[in-house]
Amino acid sequence: xxxxxxxxxxxxxxxFETLAEAGAPLSAYTILDQLREHGxxxxxxxxxxxxxxxxxxxxxxLESLNAFVACQHKHSHGHQGATVFVICGTCGDVNELHxxxxxxxxxxxxxxxxxxxxxAMVELRGRCSGCAD
Amino acid sequence: xxxxxxxxxxxxxxxFETLAEAGAPLSAYTILDQLREHGxxxxxxxxxxxxxxxxxxxxxxLESLNAFVACQHKHSHGHQGATVFVICGTCGDVNELHxxxxxxxxxxxxxxxxxxxxxAMVELRGRCSGCAD
DNA sequence: GTCGATATGTTATGACATTACATCATATTT
DNA sequence: AAATATGATGTAATGTCATAACATATCGAC
Ligand SMILES: [Zn+2]
Ligand SMILES: [Zn+2]
Ligand SMILES: [Zn+2]
Ligand SMILES: [Zn+2]
Numbered sequence: 001x002x003x004x005x006x007x008x009x010x011x012x013x014x015x016f017e018t019l020a021e022a023g024a025p026l027s028a029y030t031i032l033d034q035l036r037e038h039g040x041x042x043x044x045x046x047x048x049x050x051x052x053x054x055x056x057x058x059x060x061x062l063e064s065l066n067a068f069v070a071c072q073h074k075h076s077h078g079h080q081g082a083t084v085f086v087i088c089g090t091c092g093d094v095n096e097l098h099x100x101x102x103x104x105x106x107x108x109x110x111x112x113x114x115x116x117x118x119x120a121m122v123e124l125r126g127r128c129s130g131c132a133d
Numbered sequence: 134x135x136x137x138x139x140x141x142x143x144x145x146x147x148x149f150e151t152l153a154e155a156g157a158p159l160s161a162y163t164i165l166d167q168l169r170e171h172g173x174x175x176x177x178x179x180x181x182x183x184x185x186x187x188x189x190x191x192x193x194x195l196e197s198l199n200a201f202v203a204c205q206h207k208h209s210h211g212h213q214g215a216t217v218f219v220i221c222g223t224c225g226d227v228n229e230l231h232x233x234x235x236x237x238x239x240x241x242x243x244x245x246x247x248x249x250x251x252x253a254m255v256e257l258r259g260r261c262s263g264c265a266d
Numbered sequence: 267g268t269c270g271a272t273a274t275g276t277t278a279t280g281a282c283a284t285t286a287c288a289t290c291a292t293a294t295t296t
Numbered sequence: 297a298a299a300t301a302t303g304a305t306g307t308a309a310t311g312t313c314a315t316a317a318c319a320t321a322t323c324g325a326c
Pocket of ligand 4: 222223224264
């Protein structure tokens with residue numbers, strides 16, 4: 001029984017659709033450029049929408065790329081625990097995994113140190129099977 | 134039998150010492166400011182030194198902070214596998230862990246996808262025991 | 267309608283990182 | 297020693313990512 005999501009605002013929808021249709025990570029400024037024809041003029045319009053979309057878990061931020069990507073979980077179930085991003089440096093393809101073993105171990109180590117985890121980032125850089133040597 | 138490390142250059146040493154003495158993450162521009170009295174004038178002097186220190190594993194880059202930190206392994210043994218950084222958002226304290234379970238599982242999942250891992254980053258953000266509510 | 271909360275528009279600024287080119291130091295070869 | 301190659305350094309300019317500050321607009325609760 002989850003509360004129904006309030007609708008996205010116009011700007012939030014535009015930003016989300018841009019990311020969802022790209023199916024790949026985009027920087028905030030790339031999103032801005034793609035939305036200029038829809039009236040976007042300034043970075044803050046993008047960043048504000050991104051912040052709200054992040055809060056709702058509809059998108060993710062890839063820290064190692066300074067870029068954003070639509071969540072690959074179509075049904076918007078909450079993300080419990082760490083998300084693992086597998087990023088090909090050659091073709092730019094990104095895959096999102098959730099791994100219970102990694103998540104459990106992260107939490108085990110955090111508890112050991114009495115560390116309260118607010119967010120966990122796992123990003124793998126390398127080459128996907130299609131780009132292998 | 135590891136080959137002896139060639140000595141660091143003057144700039145590399147200055148940057149490394151700055152990070153080692155700070156014992157905390159510093160941005161490239163913070164390092165630059167601290168080294169102005171030693172003749173540093175431009176960001177590139179810092180970034181070039183950081184690149185070399187990263188190559189040798191003497192320092193790490195914290196992707197979620199856009200900052201750099203000296204490796205906490207005093208003996209400069211190679212880092213095999215994922216390094217886990219535990220970062221307190223309140224006091225800024227950073228701890229570096231190496232966890233075989235996390236590393237093994239990352240590699241297991243990568244192999245499943247035929248993904249060749251070049252680097253793996255795990256960063257936990259939250260509150261350390263000293264900063265708990 | 268008034269008020270409060272949220273969203274938006276706009277300008278300017280701050281923070282992080284690289285490109286391009288010139289110069290200097292050092293090691294190797296001839 | 298002179299010539300060459302390699303890596304390090306100095307400097308200016310530029311590019312990329314993100315936020316501060318302030319004004320205006322929209323919408324629902326009362
Ligand atoms: Zn997701
Ligand atoms: Zn690829
Ligand atoms: Zn280390
Ligand atoms: Zn702390």
